[in-house]
Amino acid sequence: MGKERVGLVLALLLMSFVISTSSSDEHQLRWRKSLFSTATTSSSSSSSSSSSSLLFNRVGSSLLFRVQGNVYPTGYYNVTVYVGQPPKPYFLDLDTGSDLIWLQCDAPCVQCVEAPHPLYRPSNDLVPCEDPICASLHAPGQHKCEDPTQCDYEVEYADGGSSLGVLVKDAFAFNYTNGQRLNPRLALGCGYDQVPGASYHPLDGILGLGKGKSSIVSQLHSQKLIRNVVGHCLSGRGGGFLFFGDDLYDSSRVVWTSMSSDYTKYYSPGVAELFFGGKTTGLKNLPVVFDSGSSYTYLSHVAYQTLTSMMKRELSAKSLKEAPEDRTLPLCWKGKRPFKNVRDVKKYFKSLALSFTDGKTRTLFELTTEAYLIISNRGNVCLGILNGAEVGLQDLNVIGDISMQDRVVIYDNEKQRIGWMPANCDRIPKSKAMNT
Numbered sequence: 001m002g003k004e005r006v007g008l009v010l011a012l013l014l015m016s017f018v019i020s021t022s023s024s025d026e027h028q029l030r031w032r033k034s035l036f037s038t039a040t041t042s043s044s045s046s047s048s049s050s051s052s053s054l055l056f057n058r059v060g061s062s063l064l065f066r067v068q069g070n071v072y073p074t075g076y077y078n079v080t081v082y083v084g085q086p087p088k089p090y091f092l093d094l095d096t097g098s099d100l101i102w103l104q105c106d107a108p109c110v111q112c113v114e115a116p117h118p119l120y121r122p123s124n125d126l127v128p129c130e131d132p133i134c135a136s137l138h139a140p141g142q143h144k145c146e147d148p149t150q151c152d153y154e155v156e157y158a159d160g161g162s163s164l165g166v167l168v169k170d171a172f173a174f175n176y177t178n179g180q181r182l183n184p185r186l187a188l189g190c191g192y193d194q195v196p197g198a199s200y201h202p203l204d205g206i207l208g209l210g211k212g213k214s215s216i217v218s219q220l221h222s223q224k225l226i227r228n229v230v231g232h233c234l235s236g237r238g239g240g241f242l243f244f245g246d247d248l249y250d251s252s253r254v255v256w257t258s259m260s261s262d263y264t265k266y267y268s269p270g271v272a273e274l275f276f277g278g279k280t281t282g283l284k285n286l287p288v289v290f291d292s293g294s295s296y297t298y299l300s301h302v303a304y305q306t307l308t309s310m311m312k313r314e315l316s317a318k319s320l321k322e323a324p325e326d327r328t329l330p331l332c333w334k335g336k337r338p339f340k341n342v343r344d345v346k347k348y349f350k351s352l353a354l355s356f357t358d359g360k361t362r363t364l365f366e367l368t369t370e371a372y373l374i375i376s377n378r379g380n381v382c383l384g385i386l387n388g389a390e391v392g393l394q395d396l397n398v399i400g401d402i403s404m405q406d407r408v409v410i411y412d413n414e415k416q417r418i419g420w421m422p423a424n425c426d427r428i429p430k431s432k433a434m435n436t
């Protein structure tokens with residue numbers, strides 16, 4: 001955060017000084033073998049066949065992106081976004097848990113991590129410090145404009161990772177679902193100093209989908225290009241889709257609950273009661289947020305302890321044994337024979353549910369075994385619910401990708417509500433022009 005470095009970046013931006021960064025695009029991070037790529041059938045297909053028709057495609061003003069990735073073994077989902085003139089592709093982590101869009105950037109880069117594409121070369125269109133988007137990235141009182149011509153930012157993520165840089169505006173290239181092109185100029189972070197976090201992802205940057213002013217949805221909405229709605233459908237077999245706008249789903253089929261205003265930064269349906277096997281665990285008033293940037297689900301310390309001891313008690317009478325030697329996740333169990341699929345262990349585990357109360361209505365967010373268990377590469381079954389206290393989440397309970405698979409999850413900022421419905425996420429709504 002030194003002033004010197006900031007000055008340097010500014011100078012280099014203005015001279016559009018460019019140091020070529022080769023090699024970074026040569027690294028192919030294909031060593032991870034996808035467990036799901038060959039498994040085309042799944043127990044969720046029963047629900048998906050009936051629900052796929054729920055996604056209808058009215059020609060309209062939505063943006064639709066194909067998503068790649070999976071919870072395990074990859075650990076993240078990514079979308080391709082085109083930025084610059086001419087537009088160049090970047091693979092970005094989709095993150096409803098943060099706002100800023102940033103790319104690893106050749107400003108030049110002080111510290112960048114290995115990425116699939118060459119570093120982004122920033123436009124010289126600096127976002128001024130007074131810009132409301134810049135102010136939104138700083139805590140009230142922390143927004144100081146030493147140099148009014150530029151906006152320095154630093155974002156930190158729950159996994160300890162961070163990005164430091166300067167905001168620029170550049171052209172993005174998208175297609176509406178009806179094929180019409182759009183090239184809005186949006187603010188993005190030119191990240192020239194990144195610290196990888198514990199869950200480091202080999203991507204070009206992060207696509208912030210949060211509620212804040214700097215997020216891509218907020219920016220597109222403030223330019224009147226889309227409705228302020230974002231949704232995703234992450235497939236348990238890997239891949240899926242992401243969309244902005246409200247015309248790719250039938251709202252009457254969605255289970256809606258109101259969005260809590262207690263969190264300015266996160267999408268939260270409020271507080272929940274946790275059920276295990278259809279019975280209450282006695283855990284109530286658990287504040288919950290939805291975060292597509294998190295692969296696994298996190299419970300606060302007490303909830304985690306209560307749930308895991310209930311599970312252990314259940315399993316003690318069954319033929320599963322704890323497998324501490326498997327370090328895939330903190331809690332794994334082995335069977336008599338290695339497991340291939342979560343279906344193989346369904347009989348040992350009960351489903352979970354979070355119950356939200358919205359006025360007089362109760363809505364349930366169910367977690368079937370697929371929504372909280374994975375099969376490790378050693379053939380053990382591991383709990384995809386982790387203790388949030390160990391990563392500093394305090395009393396927050398975070399619904400991660402594992403628990404959002406095989407359904408459409410919608411964050412409707414227009415009507416201040418969050419919704420979900422089962423869906424076949426392998427079936428991408430038809431559109432003339434995908435933003436692949």
Ligand SMILES: *[C@@H]1O[C@H](CO)[C@@H](O)[C@H](O)[C@H]1NC(C)=O
Pocket residue numbers: 029066067068069078079080091116202203436
């Ligand atoms: C990200 O998604 C693209 C397709 O959109 C895919 O080709 C690529 O392999 C993915 N990148 C990573 C690092 O997973």
Ligand SMILES: *[C@@H]1O[C@H](CO)[C@@H](O)[C@H](O)[C@H]1NC(C)=O
Pocket residue numbers: 082173174175181433434435436
């Ligand atoms: C938009 O559609 C055009 C024409 O089909 C295609 O050439 C272009 O690559 C698309 N752009 C994006 C960002 O997907």
